[in-house]
Amino acid sequence: MKKLLKEKYGISEEIMTLSEEVLAQIKPQTDEIRKVAKYNQIKVLAAFNDHKISDAHLLGSTGYGYNDRGREAIDAVYAQVFGAEDALVRHNIICGTHAIALCLYAVLRPGDTLVSVTGKPYDTLEEVIGTGSFGLGSLKDFGVHYKQVDLANGEVDYNNIMSTIDENTKAVLIQKSKGYDWRPSLTNQQIGEIIRFVQGINRDIICIVDNCYGEFAEPDEPTDHGADLIAGSLIKNPGGGIAQTGGYVTGRAELVELAAYRLNCVGLGKHVGATSDANRQILHGLFMAPHIVAESMMAALFCGSVFERLGFEVCPKPGDYRSDIIQAIKLGSEEKVVRFCEGIQRGAPIDSFVTPVPWDMPGYKHQVIMAAGAFTQGASIELSADAPIKPPYIAYMQGGLTFDSAYVGILCAAQNVVRCG
Ligand SMILES: *Cc1c(COP(=O)(O)O)cnc(C)c1O
Numbered sequence: 289m290k291k292l293l294k295e296k297y298g299i300s301e302e303i304m305t306l307s308e309e310v311l312a313q314i315k316p317q318t319d320e321i322r323k324v325a326k327y328n329q330i331k332v333l334a335a336f337n338d339h340k341i342s343d344a345h346l347l348g349s350t351g352y353g354y355n356d357r358g359r360e361a362i363d364a365v366y367a368q369v370f371g372a373e374d375a376l377v378r379h380n381i382i383c384g385t386h387a388i389a390l391c392l393y394a395v396l397r398p399g400d401t402l403v404s405v406t407g408k409p410y411d412t413l414e415e416v417i418g419t420g421s422f423g424l425g426s427l428k429d430f431g432v433h434y435k436q437v438d439l440a441n442g443e444v445d446y447n448n449i450m451s452t453i454d455e456n457t458k459a460v461l462i463q464k465s466k467g468y469d470w471r472p473s474l475t476n477q478q479i480g481e482i483i484r485f486v487q488g489i490n491r492d493i494i495c496i497v498d499n500c501y502g503e504f505a506e507p508d509e510p511t512d513h514g515a516d517l518i519a520g521s522l523i524k525n526p527g528g529g530i531a532q533t534g535g536y537v538t539g540r541a542e543l544v545e546l547a548a549y550r551l552n553c554v555g556l557g558k559h560v561g562a563t564s565d566a567n568r569q570i571l572h573g574l575f576m577a578p579h580i581v582a583e584s585m586m587a588a589l590f591c592g593s594v595f596e597r598l599g600f601e602v603c604p605k606p607g608d609y610r611s612d613i614i615q616a617i618k619l620g621s622e623e624k625v626v627r628f629c630e631g632i633q634r635g636a637p638i639d640s641f642v643t644p645v646p647w648d649m650p651g652y653k654h655q656v657i658m659a660a661g662a663f664t665q666g667a668s669i670e671l672s673a674d675a676p677i678k679p680p681y682i683a684y685m686q687g688g689l690t691f692d693s694a695y696v697g698i699l700c701a702a703q704n705v706v707r708c709g
Pocket of ligand 1 (some may be wrong): 384386410412463466467499
């Protein structure tokens with residue numbers, strides 16, 4: 289193996305030795321990740337069994353898509369897995385931002401206030417909310433107000449939430465994962481505490497969770513802790529690396545229906561919409577998701593541990609509890625960030641020969657560099673890394689359909705960064 293890694297990927301003896309030490313060091317955490325995967329796999333399997341998923345559900349529909357048994361079963365299976373009343377899982381929810389936007393537009397009306405209680409939401413949501421540069425068509429354009437409670441040293445600021453929420457507060461937005469931030473991702477337990485606190489002030493406030501990257505990382509989900517609506521992308525965790533596009537919304541039935549009104553149109557809601565060939569992928573992907581999430585969590589853990597050993601600050605740290613698939617590494621210079629992403633790209637099954645470069649990605653303020661050599665374009669449940677080009681030059685890596693292949697990319701990234709000196 290060493291010979292192959294050296295010949296094909298230029299991995300030095302030093303990095304190989306380091307990697308072997310790290311693999312031994314992280315054994316207790318990988319065992320824990322496997323345990324959560326097993327629990328979630330049984331949960332998913334049971335939902336398939338309870339809803340008697342059969343070959344017929346794998347087929348799609350055309351035209352209006354009336355009585356699409358697969359589509360209806362997928363919603364029911366998702367709802368059960370997430371401990372929710374109902375779900376809207378569609379290939380034509382184009383990404384995570386779209387899924388979250390559906391939740392916001394579903395519940396917020398002119399004069400209402402949305403409060404983000406976990407600081408600045410994910411970059412692409414700024415345009416949706418209206419704090420970005422476009423404005424037109426945003427929630428603000430429709431007369432929805434926005435307030436934000438920043439985290440205090442990475443912690444939820446309960447006093448500030450208390451003083452910010454008022455009688456116009458209709459909904460609260462909670463972001464589970466760190467996004468492009470340097471803070472611990474929230475656990476579902478912590479999300480439950482926030483929800484109880486907010487609904488203790490006013491129990492009618494709708495709690496919406498941006499669940500991107502969080503699915504199946506823990507044995508529970510935000511909906512198990514009282515979230516009214518949660519949303520995510522199918523080219524991240526719940527698509528299991530199989531779904532080629534899509535998003536989901538799940539939670540309280542009446543709110544899911546409102547999200548469907550927004551996606552489709554009022555009156556038609558969830559009950560119309562051809563699925564073409566998507567049902568098979570969505571079901572197959574959900575079935576694979578607990579396992580694939582575990583593979584990518586092990587990759588994140590391995591990556592964090594290697595870079596900590598190399599002297600970099602990492603978040604989360606190797607021994608920390610993990611509630612999503614993200615590993616952040618503070619690399620400290622543009623060169624190292626670029627070289628890191630090149631290494632990750634080198635270990636990808638697709639486009640490994642391509643050199644990623646920083647570019648002006650739509651919806652983002654700074655230039656972003658992305659390493660993504662994926663079967664599904666941009667899928668971040670597959671091995672990938674991205675970094676906004678700004679100090680302190682943090683790279684975020686995530687994904688990996690198999691730990692053994694992600695391992696190669698991570699070694700290449702480590703080798704590249706070490707060569708920077
Ligand atoms: C990925 C992500 C989103 C949505 O991003 P898309 O690229 O639109 O799928 C939102 N929030 C967080 C925390 C994310 O990681």
